[in-house]
Amino acid sequence: MTENPFFEPWGTPFELPPFDRIRPEHFPPAFDRFMAEEAAEIDAIARSPDVPTFANTIEALERSGRQLGRVSRVFFNLNSSHTSDALETIARDYAARFAQHRMRVALNADLFDRVAALYAERDALALAEDQHRLLERRHLGFVRHGAMLSPEAKARMTAISERLATLHTLFGQNVLHDEKEWQLVLSEHDLDGLPPFFRSAASQAARERGLADFYVVTLARSSIEPFLTFSARRDLRKAAYEAWTGRGAQDGAYDNRPLIREILTLRAEQARLLGYENYAAYKLDDSMAKDIAAVEGLLHAVWTPATRKAAAERNELQAAARTDGLNEPIAPWDWRYYAENVRRTRYALDEAEVKPYFVLENMMRAAFATAERLFGIRFSERSDLPLYHPDVRAYEVRDRDGNSVGLFLHDNYARPEKRSGAWMSSYRGAESFDGAVMPIVVNNNNFARGNPTLLSFDEAETLFHEFGHGLHGLLSRARYPSQSGTSVRQDFVEFPSQIFEHWMAAPETLRRFAVHVETGEPMPEALLQRLLAARYFNQGFATVEYTAAALLDLEFHTCATPDRIDVAEFERAILAKIGMPAEISVRHRPAHFQHLFAGSGYAAGYYAYLWAETLDADGFEAFTAAGSAFDPALAARLKDIYEAGDTRDPMTLYIAFRGRAPTIAALLRHRGLAEDV
Numbered sequence: 001m002t003e004n005p006f007f008e009p010w011g012t013p014f015e016l017p018p019f020d021r022i023r024p025e026h027f028p029p030a031f032d033r034f035m036a037e038e039a040a041e042i043d044a045i046a047r048s049p050d051v052p053t054f055a056n057t058i059e060a061l062e063r064s065g066r067q068l069g070r071v072s073r074v075f076f077n078l079n080s081s082h083t084s085d086a087l088e089t090i091a092r093d094y095a096a097r098f099a100q101h102r103m104r105v106a107l108n109a110d111l112f113d114r115v116a117a118l119y120a121e122r123d124a125l126a127l128a129e130d131q132h133r134l135l136e137r138r139h140l141g142f143v144r145h146g147a148m149l150s151p152e153a154k155a156r157m158t159a160i161s162e163r164l165a166t167l168h169t170l171f172g173q174n175v176l177h178d179e180k181e182w183q184l185v186l187s188e189h190d191l192d193g194l195p196p197f198f199r200s201a202a203s204q205a206a207r208e209r210g211l212a213d214f215y216v217v218t219l220a221r222s223s224i225e226p227f228l229t230f231s232a233r234r235d236l237r238k239a240a241y242e243a244w245t246g247r248g249a250q251d252g253a254y255d256n257r258p259l260i261r262e263i264l265t266l267r268a269e270q271a272r273l274l275g276y277e278n279y280a281a282y283k284l285d286d287s288m289a290k291d292i293a294a295v296e297g298l299l300h301a302v303w304t305p306a307t308r309k310a311a312a313e314r315n316e317l318q319a320a321a322r323t324d325g326l327n328e329p330i331a332p333w334d335w336r337y338y339a340e341n342v343r344r345t346r347y348a349l350d351e352a353e354v355k356p357y358f359v360l361e362n363m364m365r366a367a368f369a370t371a372e373r374l375f376g377i378r379f380s381e382r383s384d385l386p387l388y389h390p391d392v393r394a395y396e397v398r399d400r401d402g403n404s405v406g407l408f409l410h411d412n413y414a415r416p417e418k419r420s421g422a423w424m425s426s427y428r429g430a431e432s433f434d435g436a437v438m439p440i441v442v443n444n445n446n447f448a449r450g451n452p453t454l455l456s457f458d459e460a461e462t463l464f465h466e467f468g469h470g471l472h473g474l475l476s477r478a479r480y481p482s483q484s485g486t487s488v489r490q491d492f493v494e495f496p497s498q499i500f501e502h503w504m505a506a507p508e509t510l511r512r513f514a515v516h517v518e519t520g521e522p523m524p525e526a527l528l529q530r531l532l533a534a535r536y537f538n539q540g541f542a543t544v545e546y547t548a549a550a551l552l553d554l555e556f557h558t559c560a561t562p563d564r565i566d567v568a569e570f571e572r573a574i575l576a577k578i579g580m581p582a583e584i585s586v587r588h589r590p591a592h593f594q595h596l597f598a599g600s601g602y603a604a605g606y607y608a609y610l611w612a613e614t615l616d617a618d619g620f621e622a623f624t625a626a627g628s629a630f631d632p633a634l635a636a637r638l639k640d641i642y643e644a645g646d647t648r649d650p651m652t653l654y655i656a657f658r659g660r661a662p663t664i665a666a667l668l669r670h671r672g673l674a675e676d677v
């Protein structure tokens, strides 16, 4: 038996996980040992003969489970970015066990008694602001897991959590299965309309699959979206579109539809046990929005102008299609193609002309330079560290004085063994209450590798978005681990990421970093102006496909009879009720809506992106009004939000930055939906 690296000190630079030595079989024994270890730590806190104090209870909880946390972060990161049959099997085996373990902690009655005793006298404990909030949130966490329920109800809560954990895991694995299973192989005569950057990436994908001389389209967003945008072959677009929107909804062993019904039924029961009418009410009770009415208010305020704008866009697209010889109504697989067509003629903008200016490497430098100018941190590459895949690059992050403050990993390319989408995560969070701990943050994207890799405007925004989350993790100055970095409310966590997107589109950034891949020349000023002018175009479509998904999420999680849901019928009925345009599909259809069903983080929470957009649009307008995207005083106040983590209430943080509460007006302007645009 070889040594298990999880049972030894790592001794690596930055205490980075020793990826070169970690193998799948190391995880199960480490999980088993460290779960037992945490259970013993919790037991010791719960049964302590000493009177409960903040230090011996709340701080002791912050200190517990460190080893389990360390190995779990490695596991879940690898299982998302670089999975294998072995890791997927372990994920399935352990999902329920982890859930059971967490519930055993959350429902430990002796432990809750101590927390509740402290909570009752919280104002007399002379706590600092972050400690006061930590105690309140710890207490609320126990209550929301069922700590105040009867023993029978607690047992049921545990059983539900275990089953849900397994269902979430299966849901994600089924989507990945359907994505891996499908590919569209093209030969030379199928390439009508496809520009060079796409051919290059599709040819690379074909070589990776042993299909030299062909071109492969996959279901990764970075492959399928440009295919639907450019392919002149309507038959191929239709086939690709149907495979893309059909993920997770194929009859057989990988069908996610029965899983959805069971997940919704269990969540509804969970909410009822805790005294809520439905899961959405339960979920939103602990959010910045606070209740269903506030979320519905926002979604409906956007829905009406968005559908109006989408209808105008459709008419333009239909006219372009007629000119192209298509006499029937345009279908969802036509939208992107004709939108590109109109964009080309109306704004003299051609995605294939724009893309050579968005070289991945340059956009990474742009993100680093923006962080340096706004927040005073520098990124320098470290090529001497053992990482889990050759695609991954590591950067040491230093502050103004040259002190190391963290490590940043960038994993940018799509791979068959990586889940789809883009996300930030961490191998270690920042904290300081037992000595300073440096964060190790990772950004994952799914860009189609080219030679060199070129991004669309949207993909460059995604790069900045995830980097904004990354900064939230890297800049954190929270003292306690559970308040660190992105551990904020779900509808606030997208604020630091979304506001950072605005700097990608800032003219200063584009002038400096949007340089041509071959000539190195900056983007011509006229092209830059056309690009910025075209940003309102197709926002009706983008807002409709997103908002419909958010409304569907809310309907699923307020449904009174989830056990009787026919997923396809439910989706049809809701979309009909809200007046979904026939030519637009919801951004994520239920059977692959991983935000909702591959975990519960965004369940009844998909609205969070739009909620945060009211903040980021309003927040960035402060920079515009100040006359500089890099206004130092505003940047310093914004940095406070990135540093604060969950140590303060989000609205309090926002008002401290902006000087007032946000309004929806800037959001409508930003999407070109305001009446006067």
Ligand SMILES: [Zn+2]
Pocket (backbone or CB within 6 Å): 465, 469, 494, 497
């Ligand atoms: Zn995000």
